[in-house]
Amino acid sequence: MKANSGLKKNRTKIQMVLSTLVILSVVRQFFLGNYHNMFLGILTLILFMVPQFLDRKLSVTIPPGLETVILIFIFSAEILGEINAFYVKIPIWDTILHTTNGFLMAAIGFALIDLFNRSDRFSIKMSPYFVAFFAFCFSMTVGVMWEFFEFSMDWFFGMDMQKDWIVPAINSVKLNPTGANVPIHVDVQSLVVNGETWNLGGYLDIGIVDTMKDLIVNFIGAVVFSVIGILYLRNRGKGKLAASLIPQVRSKQEEEHSSRDQ
Template identity: 50%
Template sequence: MKILDYKNSLVNSYKQNKRTFIFYLVLRGLVILTLIRRIFTRNYESAAICVLSLLLFLLPAFLQKQMKIEFPPLFQAIIFGFIYAAEILGEVDHYYVIIPGWDTMLHTINGFLCAAIGFSLIYLLNRGSKHFNLSPFYLTLVAFCFSMTVGVIWEFFEFTMDQFFALDMQKDFIVQKIGSVTLDPNNSGMPFVIRDITDTVINTADGKTYAVNGGYLDIGIIDTMKDLMVNLVGAVVFSIVGYSTLKFSKKSAIADNLMIKPVDKSED
């Protein structure tokens, strides 16, 4: 695709909603400034994330052009903000570590957005086909499952990166209580519960010792389940909105501003 196509798509977005276009330009400018700063400090990994973010900013325009669909201005703004919050603030500026709940907030939004995308795609297929007619409940159920599937696939990705590259994408948690069948001294198959853990000592084969202060180090399980639970919350919220809009034929400002629409051919 020619770069001019992206430019035309962005210009169309400007005509539709000036605030969204300005928001896009501001975020893009901030990413470029961050990229320059990271290059000067020779932090090339963060610079690569900045480049990836700039490419992701073009994704809505690419999809609109290729699939002949239209993202509502508010939906585009949320996508741009989500990319900036996840990649630049979260990864580059380490908000995932600095600000408690940052990751949880983004996973909740992700569940909401993915449900909106799944709902919109199935709705377009349902409306445009003579042989494909889903009830509002089934359409909403498919959208909900789509959102949860995306969430699960992402957790698979995080687990794979942690296993092969030790990136710790599934963030660790310090816990003070564990239940383990493996630690049962009687091998009875019953969980052996250890409470009030104050610290853990890790010994390696080369003689090194590492101390975990405050409790036992949970590797990824709590983070994964938390992410999936908040993804569930986001998916349920939009599913309720989408179902109510279809079932009761009520106008919903949320649904209208977040549902993908086919391009009006009269505007071509």
């Protein structure tokens, strides 16, 4: 109990610090006249309240450890990534966040299926492996849907959410002069854009590499959480690491006790 209380206090401190930084960022963007970034800052403050909203409305207890990860993820994506352009300044920033996203979405999927698994309305009780598999599939589905969104924004609105990559070589059967189904390896040093030669050390890939990289790291994050979920269900309540990261469904008695405390 003392350890959990300490985590809650640290979570509260972290949320206060991050909220203060977001407010300062909103004020700064206002004076700079950048109202789009100011809106992103306000959106960040709203997203900070989502975990507590879900805690109250869905009777799901989000552990302090997981809530802290969620808060840092939102801050890193919106304030650091978007407003301060960390996506451009730090090449691996997008990779880190997509890995974390895979982890968090698996946590949400885990909580959803565990809600049904522990409900008295359902006579079928699912094994820990199936629950973890559902969490993994949920995370990957969200990851794929996000890539659909990025592609749509680039295609219809002229954005660059699927970041370009410089690819130094290609392997293509189309370049085989014999017409055989054997790929020819070609090292690419430069490319021509509107008649102008750009010596980039490769050709410009416009999203395929970025999309596959994002899905791969999402896969890694989902697998990591799924393993933690299996260990948690097999030894429910015993693992400190899992308990600090796994959302828990409150029983009716716990809900009534929580209501009386409020």
